[in-house]
Amino acid sequence: DSGVTQTPKHLITATGQRVTLRCSPRSGDLSVYWYQQSLDQGLQFLIQYYNGEERAKGNILERFSAQQFPDLHSELNLSSLELGDSALYFCASSPGQGLGNQPQHFGDGTRLSIL
């Protein structure tokens, strides 16, 4: 058990809809990272928050957004969903800002299926 909790485990919805994925980091970790894993793209970094502030952005679509709350949990919001958004979405956390020498620990992901 990594200590990172993601909910829900599975989500099935339709095109055009909006969903919210939730992540609770490991106790004491201040950084939260979101990744997308699809069959043909591998693990792709989306966005990082550190202590409530956005710190780095990767290949995140404009239809997607995230935030980190004062209790350090994070939410990833996906809107105007398309079939291609079907994937596994992982959250990871680390103690510091992610500048290196600290591994990120991953949750077990949310599997999003768009019908």
Add this chain to the structure above:
Amino acid sequence: GESVGLHLPTLSVQEGDNSIINCAYSNSASDYFIWYKQESGKGPQFIIDIRSNMDKRQGQRVTVLLNKTVKHLSLQIAATQPGDSAVYFCAENMGHPGRRALTFGSGTRLQVQP
């Protein structure tokens, strides 16, 4: 169900043998490297890490070797067990404020034959 792509390179070994999984990384400025193990239906699980000022690091049954000259990383698993069957990813981090995210390799599937 499957968590990752079905067309990954696959390494098949016999139980008890040693396994070596290789990874070529992309950025010569990367200074921190991690190996992750991903089992079906699970998230990537941290195995071992190494900083660029080291060539070798050992853990329990695992050893990571780093060759910066050719930008190559390897994971050695001693006495491979059926529970080691999974997809293994290497990841690199530049440690630069503008590049905090991990960049993952495409993964290798390890199959352990009993």
